[in-house]
Amino acid sequence: MKIKAYRTQFIQALSIIYDEGEAESFFYLILEEKKQLKRIDLALQPDLEFSEEEIRIWNAILEQLKLEIPVQYLLGKTHFYGLEFEVNENVLIPRPETEELVEWIIGSQKLEVRSEKSESKKLKILDIGTGSGCIAISLAKNIPNAQVFAIDVSEKALATAQKNAEMNQTEVHFIKTNILNINNLQELPASNFQLPTHFDIIVSNPPYVRNIEKQEIKKNVLDNEPHLALFVEDDNALIFYRKIAELARKNLTQNGQLFFEINQYLGKEMISLLENMNFKNVELRKDIYGNDRMTKASV
Template structure:
């Protein structure tokens, strides 16, 4: 782009045009307004009311840099260093997955289940594979009486999660731990929730390039021949560490809903509920454990 400055409306048109070979126009436009609000505190309505607003030469340099990175399919959330999840702001970087709307649905399901509980009742919640901390922090923010714990194998992910907890003014106990090597959680929890790695290698071709090339594979993929490895391990731990009638919640691979239900039935979990996400895919599951037996 040769011009040293642009009217913002003119730049917007060119920005979208340059991205549409890679993204659809609606997504490209959403990127523009996300960046505009983050970098300039301007919304769509501000641009409509003040069509003659311009970018300075220095601002154009920043925008062009972001544009080139978007062309390389680096996620806009990483470029901005933040995203929104369940009404809260979260820092994100290459060490953590970008939170998805489907995971917000899981958080909403857990919160719905707590509405009928006595407000003064203290509950203990464990989030396994916390990443950015989005699940643990959202639950801590919306259940003030909860004691929330969060585990992750990645120290770098936990550093990001701790920052997010501080920024959202909640108290979460973070633990650096490999859940697959854990024999006992050492305490009882009323809720155990996990969004573990669940994408099989055979499904990589379905993953968008911007995800595949930028988000941490440690948090995404499992081997094709042992796709439920994390679920089985967490369910085994839940058998010993869920309080009586405590709830276990999972986000799951959309193609493995039946396999997940079969696994939990064999492990003697009760009241197994499989739910679809907003896109109509089997995406989340809840159950509880009355007996601590019948491990497989």
Template sequence: MPFEKPKAKIQSIVNALSGVYDEREATNMANLLLSHFYGLDRMAIILNDEFSLVEGSEKGLAKSIDELNQHKPIQHIIGSVEFYGCELLVDERALIPRPETEELVDWIVTVNTVEAPSIVDIGTGTGCIPIALKKAIPNAQVAAVDISEEALTLAQANAKQNGVEVDFRHLDILENNFPFDLLDIVVSNPPYIPESDKAEMSSNVLSFEPHLALFVENHDPLIFYRRIAELAFLHLKIGGMLYFEIHERFGEEMIKLVEEIGFTKVLLKKDLQGKDRMLQAQKYSK
């Protein structure tokens, strides 16, 4: 059985991906692939000890490199992603959780003062937000809704994998009644990318992630935010909190939108890239 050193293997993978990805991206992907196919952790790579090139793993690696060069997301190839201390299954049924959404979850966890909050996540996708919140706030009563039954099936599998209970429900918030009341927290990362922005997006997103969860009509890009804010104002307790992940271009419009509905103490928060990507608002009056 042939052997190879991790750093040499990483370099060969980086070379194979160099036509599509820059060196930093390709190196990160190579590390993930070595961990996935050969079980090599970061320390094994640093020590650079020889490892055996198992035939089945070599075939899987070669296939994965081909898929990456066709812009398939590395998360779909590996089949999972780390999110705020959770291991989540990911595939074409839902959006891949992003770092900005981890920042939103961390904001909620950090400022929450309710010992056992009632929380609803709207447009849950993989279930990343409610699962992470339930793990971080074990006494919370957490529910989540989505229009996609396929996404809900994935979210339920993720909740089971992470050992938490979340009340998942199939719901079209534009059409159906909202079956929750007296909530402490409503959170959502709804579709917010105008159709006109498609041309600027990478092919791995356009080809492999559900457009239903990404795009909104150009004439009303805040349609889901408006509806969710209206529902939240009706169903939150006095003092309850609304949290959104938002498009970086719509910060001022979002402040105006939630204030017109009746929310107060509205805050915009920048992500680690310095972009306005999160909003918090509080319900103070009926």
């Protein structure tokens, strides 16, 4: 069967659940992974065909997509900030908005280096709630003078993050702990490395979706991605931000920076939280979709 003909059937079969553009993007993601062909290859070679075995494999994937299992989980990987990451049911699938947060951090450090006229300082960075490791690993890869540490409560998530660090040839020190249960970052268990007493940057993309917002979440996310990394109680939506900010007050260096990805509906509340805790230079930034999505503050 010609691949172009199967492509039409594939998109039509998913059009009940997804819009055509999204269904088409799934097709080309799978095509590149399974047959190492890009959109341009199919355009230039319209007579390319699938074997019967390939059609069987594609049909199996199609049935899983109809169940709204994320295509990234089916492929076992995704791309984030120009890097490839393994993803599975133990970690969230990295979002484009989080890439914007990473870009903000990297850009701010380039400005710091230029202002200090020194690239020799070893930056100590801590990522809290690392999941797949996408933030920590991207920072380690793109800030040459960074020493990066990352925390998560999930042992399975940390195992995935460790694989991703090795796959991307970066050194990140991973720590398993529940951040809500400690009063100072010096309480973190560290066995095979020396934990810094203070950090220059603390960053977190913690759980921030309230239960009242569940109806806004797509079924493929709600039914498949780990709720532990997504949801907070409606009456305590800023629990992680408050705790991490308290730790940052104690464990950031002078003029150290705290970065958060936030709930788009709680931008004003986040600004108030940080200002009331005496953080300086508090800034709220929108994402590419125009939503309040990230904050930066310093001590």
